[in-house]
Amino acid sequence: MTAGSHGPRLIPGPSVTISDVAEAAGVSRQTVSNVLNAPDRVRAETRERVNRAVSDLGYHPNRAARSLRASSPRMVGCRILPVHAETVASIQDRFLHALAEAGQACDHHVLLFTAPDADEETERCTALWRAGAVSAVVLYDVTPHDPRPRQLEAAGVPFAAFGRTATGAAGYSWADVDNTAGTASAVDHLVAAGHRRIGFLGWPEGSSVGDSRAHGWLAAMDRHGLLAQSHRLDVRGDDTMSSGTRLMVELLDRPGPPTAVVAATDALGVGALHAVRHHGLRPGEDVAVVGFDDTPAAAAVGLSSVRQPIEEVGRLIMAELLRLVGRNADEDVDEAAESLHRLLVPELVVRASSAPPRSAPGG
Amino acid sequence: MTAGSHGPRLIPGPSVTISDVAEAAGVSRQTVSNVLNAPDRVRAETRERVNRAVSDLGYHPNRAARSLRASSPRMVGCRILPVHAETVASIQDRFLHALAEAGQACDHHVLLFTAPDADEETERCTALWRAGAVSAVVLYDVTPHDPRPRQLEAAGVPFAAFGRTATGAAGYSWADVDNTAGTASAVDHLVAAGHRRIGFLGWPEGSSVGDSRAHGWLAAMDRHGLLAQSHRLDVRGDDTMSSGTRLMVELLDRPGPPTAVVAATDALGVGALHAVRHHGLRPGEDVAVVGFDDTPAAAAVGLSSVRQPIEEVGRLIMAELLRLVGRNADEDVDEAAESLHRLLVPELVVRASSAPPRSAPGG
DNA sequence: AGCCCAGGCTTGAACGATAAAATCGATCCG
DNA sequence: CGGATCGATTTTATCGTTCAAGCCTGGGCT
Structure with missing residues (x-):
């Protein structure tokens, strides 16, 4: 590579803002925002002009700004377990893939974190949620005497579980395999x-x-x-x-x-x-x-x-989380009775x- | 549970802001910020008062706001591959865990996404980076004729790879196993x-x-x-x-x-x-x-x-990404010659x- | 006394996006 | 023909954080 590195930047920088698009299209920021979020409020001609500017500049709305304004990070947290030598065959990778895929369909992403034990997991979940890094979390492999659902409920963190506890499972959302x-x-x-x-x-x-x-x-x-x-x-x-x-x-x-x-x-x-x-x-x-x-x-x-049917579990859990945090914004709890409680039948x-x-x- | 649901909210809401802490400690927002980010600028007594308020209220700085201001999301993107029936034994789960663990040490998290093929992966990486959702991405399982490194370089997306291509590998950062x-x-x-x-x-x-x-x-x-x-x-x-x-x-x-x-x-x-x-x-x-x-x-x-030594690969890649995006903020490219090129020896x-x-x- | 200075803290201004309110034209109707 | 209405767009304010600049207060110096 013989340098020549002071040429003009052909690649669109990472920071194309809504104002840049507005200026290019000759409209105000808000109009650009409307084109993207409520297209019917904008005249067809203007809409087209804005859309062209968007694709010309390669504009992608900044997620941090959007999260801040909407106070919803469009993220779901999930702990990834270490692979122990004793773990003969884990289906965690299938689960995470299913979750990521299901989330992607509605512009949500999965944030991974690690934790040495259940208590630490709860703590990290709470911290992530308080920091607004995730709008909800997913519990993987919940067992009958698992402390995590209770802890998260106490902390007020929205969650859904793969698996369920022996008692108190009516109070939270879960999907499990029979x-x-x-x-x-x-x-x-x-x-x-x-x-x-x-x-x-x-x-x-x-x-x-x-x-x-x-x-x-x-x-x-x-x-x-x-x-x-x-x-x-x-x-x-x-x-x-x-x-x-x-x-x-x-x-x-x-x-x-x-x-x-x-x-x-x-x-x-x-x-x-x-x-x-x-x-x-x-x-x-x-x-x-x-x-x-x-x-x-x-x-x-x-x-x-x-x-x-892990893929189905992933879809159900993601859908449930969206419902949970969507509802939260509307009313407070109260209709919690409508939580997800789904026992799925595996297939031979x-x-x-x-x-x-x-x-x-x-x- | 006999309701009684209209009691006061004991759990600290998800939205404890820096202003709340400032008010509780009787100082200004900026002082709280300084206590957290540059403690030496604040008198010991004040610092202690602020710290108490922080833990009393359970304050966690809002990640979206911080990302917006710092224009660094403290996130790293990585595709998660579907588990095919032919995939006899994948070490992807170990890799993702290692990556998440390494990131956590420096307050970075892993964002998962899915993609049907390499081209789509590049596209999603680019979109995520442009949207400021990630500061860099990781390529998993890079093969000798892999198109992805070239594509990401063209798009200007900072990345590091696990594995390397036959040609052009000097131009980007990678770690691989011998x-x-x-x-x-x-x-x-x-x-x-x-x-x-x-x-x-x-x-x-x-x-x-x-x-x-x-x-x-x-x-x-x-x-x-x-x-x-x-x-x-x-x-x-x-x-x-x-x-x-x-x-x-x-x-x-x-x-x-x-x-x-x-x-x-x-x-x-x-x-x-x-x-x-x-x-x-x-x-x-x-x-x-x-x-x-x-x-x-x-x-x-x-x-x-x-x-x-996947754990080592994860650590190296995460460290390299931090270096890359840290450097980027400082100067532009130019010292790219110092990229990571590490061939690790596996252990019997x-x-x-x-x-x-x-x-x-x-x- | 008057001046400068530095440490310690506060105020104002961004970062980028969007909800809510205000503005501007044009149309409609009595 | 004047006021009401409506659609399309702009302006204003805000989310929570941090950088940069500003403001006190007290101490040391001349």
């Missing part, structure tokens, strides 16, 4: 394919998500009249692939082994698939396996999996690991 | 453990990352005087677990099978591990396997893996799949 329905639909699918001895690979009791998924399996087994044998087919361990393999081997070695299993996660499911192959059995034909979360790993190995993605419907139940 | 050094260090590690027949599982030629990793393996083999046999130990296929298993089976069935393999990704590595087990061999003892990217899956199955994480150092090379 884990119970997810494993139940997996059982239904397997029963329809002719399976009757359907096992479950899960985590030890105590986690809400794990318990829901276990319960969905058990309830569906009961519904299909298969409860009697279920206790022999229920094994628990860590949420890892190797654990899945180990548990599956254990099941297959028992008398009256399962012809199909529902795994609480894809990690367990992928592990189970390998155990099946290791036993010289064909996945999907001899033994069917269904996972949970439809992570890329499941797609890669052809594992059927229950997919959470069928792949080779459970694909060929069996006409007759195998021995 | 893939070649990564696979080479894996080979070194295996040679030190006594291995001599070290195979490679990779993708077909044509992708920059894949080729670099292949080249690192080959060069290291050469360096250790093992080049002669390398052509028999180099197999390529898709970046999936099942592909990894298939390729590894193929290698193990050849005459003079490898006692160790380097996989271009964790997906291939995990697949290879299963092939090893399927052959009745013990991973790490009979055959060693090393993956790449140190994804959670690798940790879960005990696969040694080459870990990219040793786990059971290659753990026990062998004193004597096995047959």
Whole structure:
């Protein structure tokens, strides 16, 4: 690059203001503002002239100024969690993408922040909101005894949650995925394919998500009249692939082994698939396996999996936040009874690991 | 909750302004501002009085107003990619977290946006920058023939990249990970453990990352005087677990099978591990396997893996952006020669799949 | 006493956009 | 033909913060 750097600036600078546009179009600032925000108030001819000036100069209204005047930053805050080694398969990236995409449709953006724990998260949320950096925040992965919703309510910060607490969830807006329905639909699918001895690979009791998924399996087994044998087919361990393999081997070695299993996660499911192959059995034909979360790993190995409708969750949450802060500007609380409380049903993605419907139940 | 909702508002509203603080402390707006931004200009006693008022009222300076006045939004934009089914293991979430964490240290935040393709990404970056929503943007996963750096340079948008193009990379700031050094260090590690027949599982030629990793393996083999046999130990296929298993089976069935393999990704590595087990061999003892990217899956199955120092990349990029926009305010370009050009060396994480150092090379 | 000076604080003026009110022309109607 | 009405545009004021300049007050010096 042989310099020549003192030439005229051809690129429009970052600071084209509404006054520049007004001057170029021969009108006042407010007219430009009207063209952009209330076009019907301006004569067609003027409008066109202003629009030309806008695109000629490459004008974009300054967000800070607009936020200041409107006292609405058009921003939504969301904590991004660190990726721990134990986190086998996170769907946080899908969630954040869905949120960003949903926001973009209505000129809102997602602001990321980090926090070491829940308390700090609440604190940061509050600070961001008080500073007018965000008009609302999103809570990701809210668990039954999560302190965050209560804390944010106390601080008066508008929010919506992905997941919900055991108590007090009526007071705030949330969207959640019905884990119970997810494993139940997996059982239904397997029963329809002719399976009757359907096992479950899960985590030890105590986690809400794990318990829901276990319960969905058990309830569906009961519904299909298969409860009697279920206790022999229920094994628990860590949420890892190797654990899945180990548990599956254990099941297959028992008398009256399962012809199909529902795994609480894809990690367990992928592990189970390998155990099946290791036993010289064909996945999907001899033994069917269904996972949970439809992570890329499941797609890669052809594992059927229950997919959470994260994109839908993102859309719902963003829409709800817009409603919340829009309403706030109008009246105060009071109609809080109309909060969002939506339990979404996940969808089973069928792949080779459970694909060929069996006409007759195998021995 | 038995209403009683018309009580006084105990929670401090979102709109505590600097004037409120000033009034409470019995000083002027500017003095409050000085206490916060240039404490040494204010007498200690006054400072303390103001500080008390600040914390009593829960005052946080309004970001929009500050951004407007300083014409610096203290925000950095970054596109979030959708999670495709083919994306076996993304490290984007780690990167975004690192970026957010690094920014937070100096009161900067990350703004997420989405875009369907590179051109649209450039356009959105430009729009965000022109609107003063971000002071700079970050490019993630820049490939050798990526159009984005050129486009952003043309638009005058300050940016830094994770990854770099084949040409013109001297003109902008980037940090990248040395893939070649990564696979080479894996080979070194295996040679030190006594291995001599070290195979490679990779993708077909044509992708920059894949080729670099292949080249690192080959060069290291050469360096250790093992080049002669390398052509028999180099197999390529898709970046999936099942592909990894298939390729590894193929290698193990050849005459003079490898006692160790380097996989271009964790997906291939995990697949290879299963092939090893399927052959009745013990991973790490009979055959060693090393993956790449140190994804959670690798940790879960005990696969040694080459870990990219993403956190370091995030820190470097954020620091560089601050330098860039700070400099911009001062002088114009000109010292662009001092851009960041940093090639980081990844680090091998040793786990059971290659753990026990062998004193004597096995047959 | 009168003057200067400096530290400590306050006042005025931006930053860029927009809601609300004022202005200007032109049209309409009794 | 005068006043009312209405549409199109401009002017004014404001959001909350900070820079630049101004204003006190008290102390030191001549």
